[in-house]
Amino acid sequence: MIGAFWFVTTRSFKNRLLQRLRRLRSPRYALSMLAGLAYLWFVAFRRMTMSSSHVSVGALPVSDIGVDILSVIAFGAMLLVWAFPDSGGGLVFSEAEIQFLFPAPVSRRELLIYKIFRQQPPILISALMMTAFGFRHSMFIGLWMAFMVMSIYFTMVSLGRARLKLMHIGFVARLAVVVVLALGTGMLIASDLHNPFANKPEPQSNAQLEALLRGAGSLFHSPFVRAMLFIPRFFATAVFPKDAATLALACVGLLAVGVAFFQLAARLNVSFEEASVHVSQKHQRVRATIWDRRAGRVIILRRARLPVHLTERSGPVLAIVWKNVTAMLRTSLAWMILVVVVFSAFAVDAAILHGSNLHMGVVAISLMFCALFPFIGSNMLRQDLRLDLPRIEILKSYPITGERLVLAEIAGPTITVALVEVFLLSGTAILTHLADSSDAMTRWVSPEFVVIALLVAIPICAIELLIHNAVAIILPGWALQAPDETRGFAVFGQRLLILGGNLIVLVVALVPAVIVFAPTFFLAHRYFQDSPVFLVLGTVPAITVLFVELWIAIHLLGTQFDQIDVAGEIGQAMS
Amino acid sequence: MNAIEVVNLTKKYGSFAAVKEFSFAVKPGEVLGLVGPNGAGKTTTLRALAGIHPPSDGQVRLCGFDIVNDAVEAKKRLAFFPDEPRLFDYLTVDEHLEFTAGIYRVRDFRPLVDPLLDEFELRDKRRALPSELSRGMKQKLMIACGFLHAPEILIFDEPLTGLDPLGIRRMKESITRRAKAGAAVVLSSHLLHLVEELCDTVVIIQDGARVAYGTIDDLKWQIAQGRGGVSLEEAFLKITEKPAEARSTT
Incomplete structure (x- = not known):
């Protein structure tokens, strides 16, 4: 049986790794992996090598204190899990594991062994990452052992809680014992607290600091506390070993403790199968909810709807806009209301502060918020191709060209952001005019300014949305990640590249408009400075350039959409 | 005029040809069954x-x-009704339904x-969101949306997956009724008794290529060679096992 468990664990790990490696044959995945690794190198390894060459901890007993503190934390965690309310003894298994293993002739003891086997790959990766990010003294093996034994302990406690329930010892009794133990240990440590710190001057030198730390360390070495922290200290020493010998000793200790925990868990012989099914289903539901929330799919206002209905004259473009706006009302209206409420709070503040210097400060913050909202809004409102990608088969069977579909998909969020922006800009203009009229800002924030700002904000927001939708069309595999595909260097690299690409494309898109804006604004300023049409003449050519760019981008993305191969990357991502 | 005309359809993924020079035609009012083993190229054909x-x-021509x-x-x-x-x-x-009408x-x-x-x-679920519907109900809603614009061509990929017995009966009645009203129907299914019951003609696809095409009676006759009493399932198994035997002998 253990051979079978070993096989499924190692083969799954190997296949997953090979699948990821095979994907690297595609340049876009290779590039994202490189970006992820480069980031890791700069953030972790490079800093580690630099810190080891420049910073020396000298003779300070930092390691001892680290071990002591970590021992207390481990003790706290080991104690706290006994106070968890769940007493079903359920362990988390995947749907496949439940379907294959639970009806199979596998004993509970073997199921526990299987659980320990299956926990190893993620524990190994976590230990590797933590070693890379700074816990080098543990030489990886210490972290791995600590995590592994802790997970066995948690499994044992989960079953232990279920056994206690069978013995009519419920949550309240467990909680009471845990509280008493925690308070008792805390009081014992606190009673010695005055000794090392009493009448000690502030440390002026390394020697004084060393003496202080040694004193603090003695807190954890009274006989009772030492006894309480005996097992937790194995975990802490494995993570912060002084040298290789200490590490080896801690690992041997952990191994013995781990075997003991496992034997105890197996001897508890609690019927955990049914509870495990419930726990696993709950686990899946929680993961799905988190995933939906991250993707913007959670419905907040179920009955919210547009007051208009579609007719046969509406056509496909309006139908898609209607669908997306309805979706926004149900998923994002609450966020929009929050934005409006926060802004209104600003307005009330400004009204109260009328006449003071703070008034213009609030106005400046409002103006900044107005400038940022087109960018924030395009990230908040994702009811476009980003959310429709899983339904691409149906989208592609609609009687509409790719170009019109892309236009329709970004129109809903653009209109919504524009409406909120109208509110924000109008509010800011009113706030500004409430202030001292001699201020330069008041002269600038005129009704013409509001109109022009809105005319600029709409294409910029549309460009932002187009960039996000372009990722969904050009790199659908990146936009359509499954919930269990959200980790790893490649995915992290993808996010970095998308962020960087987003910035670069936005800047490139704005350059032609800026080039047109500079001379036209100069000329308008020179010849129409006192005319009400000054701002219009100065900015409309640049805005026209932005709209032309948008039209070209929509056309290109539409063509790309028509050419998307559903069976290719999207099919793989959805399967 | 044929409602659906497929002429030498080929679909390649890189160097792999999922469908090779595949041809058939469907007249208005005709129901054609597209059958084949797993991975034969049925879904690829329907998507094309x-x-x-x-x-x-x-070439693929729909109503010209x-x-x-x-x-x-x-x-x-x-x-088009996908399997999922x-x-x-x-x-x-x-x-x-309102959105589909708009589209x-x-x-x-x-x-x-x-x-x-x-x-x-x-009817009693009209205000329900998809999260409140079972898989079968979602399938029914998908089909209801597809029928709303009275399409002349209906393409079903495994139409009965997830439906309860009553749903299956209603589905079959719906397909027959729409075919009688003049719609051309193409359906792919592994349920050969369904194909036998609903379809006028059958095209069998294997490894992306057409291996048999004709009325159900023609196919049975071809396999039975005058012996009679052969079901479509037997005919299908006979037809699709031939290339496998041929492969094993080479």
Whole structure:
């Protein structure tokens, strides 16, 4: 049986790794992996090598204190899990594991062994990452052992809680014992607290600091506390070993403790199968909810709807806009209301502060918020191709060209952001005019300014949305990640590249408009400075350039959409 | 005129040809069954018919309109039902129908909604979101949306998956009724008794190529060679095992 468990664990790990490696044959995945690794190198390894060459901890007993503190934390965690309310003894298994293993002739003891086997790959990766990010003294093996034994302990406690329930010892009794133990240990440590710190001057030198730390360390070495922290200290020493010998000793200790925990868990012989099914289903539901929330799919206002209905004259473009706006009302209206409420709070503040210097400060913050909202809004409102990608088969069977579909998909969020922006800009203009009229800002924030700002904000927001939708069309595999595909260097690299690409494309898109804006604004300023049409003449050519760019981008993305191969990357991502 | 004309359809993924020079035609009112083993190229063929992915070579014409060059006109006459119903998470049953009516510019669609909801037993779920529907109900809603614009061509990929016995019976009745009203129907299914019951003609696909095409009686006759009493299942197994034998001997 253990051979079978070993096989499924190692083969799954190997296949997953090979699948990821095979994907690297595609340049876009290779590039994202490189970006992820480069980031890791700069953030972790490079800093580690630099810190080891420049910073020396000298003779300070930092390691001892680290071990002591970590021992207390481990003790706290080991104690706290006994106070968890769940007493079903359920362990988390995947749907496949439940379907294959639970009806199979596998004993509970073997199921526990299987659980320990299956926990190893993620524990190994976590230990590797933590070693890379700074816990080098543990030489990886210490972290791995600590995590592994802790997970066995948690499994044992989960079953232990279920056994206690069978013995009519419920949550309240467990909680009471845990509280008493925690308070008792805390009081014992606190009673010695005055000794090392009493009448000690502030440390002026390394020697004084060393003496202080040694004193603090003695807190954890009274006989009772030492006894309480005996097992937790194995975990802490494995993570912060002084040298290789200490590490080896801690690992041997952990191994013995781990075997003991496992034997105890197996001897508890609690019927955990049914509870495990419930726990696993709950686990899946929680993961799905988190995933939906991250993707913007959670419905907040179920009955919210547009007051208009579609007719046969509406056509496909309006139908898609209607669908997306309805979706926004149900998923994002609450966020929009929050934005409006926060802004209104600003307005009330400004009204109260009328006449003071703070008034213009609030106005400046409002103006900044107005400038940022087109960018924030395009990230908040994702009811476009980003959310429709899983339904691409149906989208592609609609009687509409790719170009019109892309236009329709970004129109809903653009209109919504524009409406909120109208509110924000109008509010800011009113706030500004409430202030001292001699201020330069008041002269600038005129009704013409509001109109022009809105005319600029709409294409910029549309460009932002187009960039996000372009990722969904050009790199659908990146936009359509499954919930269990959200980790790893490649995915992290993808996010970095998308962020960087987003910035670069936005800047490139704005350059032609800026080039047109500079001379036209100069000329308008020179010849129409006192005319009400000054701002219009100065900015409309640049805005026209932005709209032309948008039209070209929509056309290109539409063509790309028509050419998307559903069976290719999207099919793989959805399967 | 044929409602569906597929001429030498080829779909390649890199160097791999999922469908090779595949041809068939469906007249208005005819129901054609597309059958084949797993991975034979059925879904690829149906997706090419629905304009979801362009053919690498060959032609697909729906009601005379080329699916590549005149995609919008061709798709106006089509309803495609994928095997996995993927609905819009945030639209109710009613709103899905309203949205579909908007997409296909269905005139005065409101009177059409209630009969469809009754037909697919969704009337009391009209305000429900997809998360409140079972898989079978989602499938029914998908089909109701597809029927709303009275399409001349219906393409089903495994239409009975997830339906209960009553749902299966109603589905079969719906397909037959629409075919009698003049719709051309293509359906792929592994349920050969369903194909035998509903379809006038059958095309069998294996390894992306057409291995048999004709009326069900023709195929049975071809296999039975005058002996009679052969089911479509036996005919299918006989036809699809031949290339395997041929492969094993080479």
